[in-house]
Amino acid sequence: MANTALQADPSHDDAGHHDDHEHHENLAHHFDTYEQQFDAGKLGIWVFLVTEVLFFGGLFCAYALYRNLRPDVFAGSSEFLNTKLGAINTGVLLFSSLTMAWGVRCAQLRQHKMLAGMLAATLSCAAIFLGVKAIEYSHKWSMGLLPAGLYTYDPANPHPAGGPNYLLWICAPFAIGLLFVVGWLIIAKIKKDEFKVRVLMPLTVVFACFFVGVQLGTILESGGEGEHAAGDDHHVVAGADGHAEHGDDHAEGRADEHLEDLDQPNNLAIEKADLAGLEVLAQDQSNPGARDTLEALKRQEAVASGSVLQGDQRPVESPTEKRVTATPKQAGVFFSIYYCMTGVHAIHILAGMGVMIWLLVRATRAEFNENYFGPIDYVGLYWHLVDLIWIYLFPLLYLIGK
Amino acid sequence: MSDHSDHGFAHPQSITTLLTVFAALVFLTIVTVVQASFHLGNWEIWIALFIASLKAALVLYFFMHLGHEKPFNILVFFSTLFFLALFLGGTLSDRNAYRNQLEPDIDEPYRSEAPAEAAETAAAME
Numbered sequence: 330m331a332n333t334a335l336q337a338d339p340s341h342d343d344a345g346h347h348d349d350h351e352h353h354e355n356l357a358h359h360f361d362t363y364e365q366q367f368d369a370g371k372l373g374i375w376v377f378l379v380t381e382v383l384f385f386g387g388l389f390c391a392y393a394l395y396r397n398l399r400p401d402v403f404a405g406s407s408e409f410l411n412t413k414l415g416a417i418n419t420g421v422l423l424f425s426s427l428t429m430a431w432g433v434r435c436a437q438l439r440q441h442k443m444l445a446g447m448l449a450a451t452l453s454c455a456a457i458f459l460g461v462k463a464i465e466y467s468h469k470w471s472m473g474l475l476p477a478g479l480y481t482y483d484p485a486n487p488h489p490a491g492g493p494n495y496l497l498w499i500c501a502p503f504a505i506g507l508l509f510v511v512g513w514l515i516i517a518k519i520k521k522d523e524f525k526v527r528v529l530m531p532l533t534v535v536f537a538c539f540f541v542g543v544q545l546g547t548i549l550e551s552g553g554e555g556e557h558a559a560g561d562d563h564h565v566v567a568g569a570d571g572h573a574e575h576g577d578d579h580a581e582g583r584a585d586e587h588l589e590d591l592d593q594p595n596n597l598a599i600e601k602a603d604l605a606g607l608e609v610l611a612q613d614q615s616n617p618g619a620r621d622t623l624e625a626l627k628r629q630e631a632v633a634s635g636s637v638l639q640g641d642q643r644p645v646e647s648p649t650e651k652r653v654t655a656t657p658k659q660a661g662v663f664f665s666i667y668y669c670m671t672g673v674h675a676i677h678i679l680a681g682m683g684v685m686i687w688l689l690v691r692a693t694r695a696e697f698n699e700n701y702f703g704p705i706d707y708v709g710l711y712w713h714l715v716d717l718i719w720i721y722l723f724p725l726l727y728l729i730g731k
Numbered sequence: 732m733s734d735h736s737d738h739g740f741a742h743p744q745s746i747t748t749l750l751t752v753f754a755a756l757v758f759l760t761i762v763t764v765v766q767a768s769f770h771l772g773n774w775e776i777w778i779a780l781f782i783a784s785l786k787a788a789l790v791l792y793f794f795m796h797l798g799h800e801k802p803f804n805i806l807v808f809f810s811t812l813f814f815l816a817l818f819l820g821g822t823l824s825d826r827n828a829y830r831n832q833l834e835p836d837i838d839e840p841y842r843s844e845a846p847a848e849a850a851e852t853a854a855a856m857e
Contacts, residue, residue, distance in 0.1 A: 364740045368801065375804045379811040386815045390822050397826060398833050412764065419760050427753040430744065430794040437741035659834070699741045713794045720786045723760075724779035728767035 355701040363700040374707040378714050381677075385718050388670050392725065395662055404730025406663035409474055411465065413549045415727035418461050419719065421542075425454030426716040429709045436702035441695040444705070448689045449531035451712065453538040455682050459503075460542015462675055464550055467496035469664070476668055477661025500543065507536035528693050532686065667726055674722060677715045684708050742799050752793040759786050 360366035396403045432447035471492050473481035483489070510532050517525035688708055691697070697705055763782045771778065791797045797805060 367740060371801070372804060372807070375807045379807060382811045382815060383818070386818055390819055393819065393823055394826055394833060397823070398830060412767075416760065416764050420757060423753060423756045423760065426756075426790065426794055427749055430749050431746070434743045434746070434749070437743040662834075699739055702741060710795055713790050716794075717787050717790050720790070721780075721783050724763050724767070724783055725776075728763065728779060729776075 355696065367701075367703045367706075370703045370707055374710050378710060381711075381714055385670075385673070388666070388673065389721070389725075392666050392670065395666060396729075399659055399662070402659045403663055406474075406660050406667075407726065407729040409469065409472075410667070410727045411550060412727050414461050414465055414546055415723050417545065417549065418458050419723045421454050421458050421461070422716045422719050425451045425458070426713050428454065429712045433702065433706050433709045436692070436697040436705040437699050439698050441692060441697070444697065445527075445531065445689060445692045448685055448692055449534060452531070452535040452682055452685050452689070455678050455685075456503075456535050456538035457542035457545065458678060459675065460539045460544075461546040461549075462671070463496060463499040463539075463543055464546025467494075467499055468550060470495045474664055475661065476665035477659075480661035480664060482660070496543070500540070503536060503539040507533070507540075510536055524693065528690050531689060535682075670722055670726065674715065674718055677718075681708070681712050681715055684711075742796065744793070744796065748793060752789055755789055756786055759789075 356363055356366060360369065428447045428450040432444050432451065435441075435444035435447055469475070471489075472487055473483065473489065475481065510529055514526065514529040514533055517529055685708060688704060691704070759782055763779055766778055766782065767775070791808075797808065800808075
């Protein structure tokens, strides 16, 4: 089939003679030339990248809207993200972009061994990135810094004991992967399967690199821990105080301020004294009226404190603007957006790793040359785009209000 | 740099270019981290976005070799920027129209330690 296609193109015939086998090897029969095949693939990957950009655009839109609505909540919540880890991960991703671009060069110059090395380096960087991310995620989950609805962070007790070991759960698939690859490598070595050994050696390094990332994250997280954890609470309190002083009614999503509010509702103290008599009356079983009154008053108090809106009650004026509430939802919304954006990005990293393992196998087979380097180039473009998205995510999420 | 006659349609990039671009990207990352430590108020986000866009341009031009790309592919990519701008611009410019609906009117009490109170108010709401 490839032959007929080639013969249809006379210019190809002379080229086809001296190097027959290799020439036909990777040229699909519906393409006339390698260049045509390459250009078609290139257009395809660009169209895919366009959809990716628009897809992430939706997430960036949600980010922009909610940051615009609650700038203070975003600045405050961003304090919980460790800039050091984010910066390290940015560097790691940039380096992986470098090795990927270098890999394309190697493919074009038939440097097969170096290409395999570059792919392995890119994969290792991706694994380190995920390892650091595992530390970041597990640290936040254990603190209850979760998406809206699950958010349970309590500043009085930022590190509650007894939660599941999230890090263990994230690491488990990678540990299983590492064991699997090492096992396979040993079997391949025993069977003297040269090719498999050459593929599995770099893969072992890649899986091990995940744990290097975990280690790196642990060191950086604990290195900054004393200062960070202490700093955390200070920042938060300072932030809350600052807002109170400025009469800022965009209350933060921090519970600090609120704990105090609830414990000492000053404005209601006088009324409370008046209620003492009513409470005594209400204790009498035969006085349901007093009890109802008391309950109603308590409910009213909750509503008046702004923490609850009842049934069909509409808040006065612009509800989200004027209402003085700091529910976990507000900080939770930041973390919803944070997990959504970084999570979807991490899924793209995982997908990229999967495709690159396939490329590593093909590179080990020395399949790429100056006529056929498309797959490397396309995956490279995808990888650079993933890097590009992180370039925007890093300052937008980690560097607010530092 | 690239040798067209030897490699056909392949344009291998020089190692110097790649390393220089990488160094520039790392430098800009450091700049953006340092910049964040100054409190520049409203300017902060625009400076951060500007630096990020510089980095994005470097990645696009050199690593993604948009410079040597076919004009049509460049058009395809810039079309995404156009549609992204249209989408973000449209959605963000009329944000005041739906700003109130971004957060629920009725919210949970923020204290999780007071389940009794929460239940009480939940009952009251029904």
